[in-house]
Amino acid sequence: MENISQNDIRYKEAEKRVKKIKSFYMxxxxYVFVNIFILFLNYKALKAEQTIWELKYxxxxxxxxxxxxxxxxxVFIPGFFLGKNWEERKVKQLMEDENKY
Known part of the structure; x- marks a missing residue:
């Protein structure tokens, strides 16, 4: 097995990706628990003539x-929105803009 240093760039990027995945799962x-709770409260507040299948719920x-x-x-599709290429281009652009002054 390859010895991986915590200063390794690949390690830091993998660590950042794991944090994003963990954040998504949380x-x-x-989402699931809050919406179950809200739907339960809405169900308890229904009047006799209403149904739970109304769009507002x-x-x-x-x-x-x-x-x-x-x-x-x-999180799961790399480069879906403002991907790695965009970051690299933006960094180069900002560095070039700073060098002009």
């Missing part, structure tokens, strides 16, 4: 879920 757990889970889906794509 967001999914929070699912707006929050839907839009929050769409945001979570996009966040998952950013």
């Amino acid at each position: 967001s999914v757990i929070i 699912f707006a929050l889970p839907f839009f929050w879920g769409m945001g979570l889906l996009i966040y998952g794509m950013v």
Whole structure:
């Protein structure tokens, strides 16, 4: 097995990626529990003539879920949004702009 130093660039990038994945999983757990709780509260507050299948009860889970889906794509699909190439180009651009002054 290869000896990996904590100062190694690959190690630091892998560590950063693991933190992003962990953050995504925590967001999914929070999403599930909060939305179950909110749907439960909405169900308890229903009046006799209402049904749980009204659109207003699912707006929050839907839009929050769409945001979570996009966040998952950013975490698991490298370069999906402002990827590595963009970062390198932006760093070079900022360095060139700074050298002009």
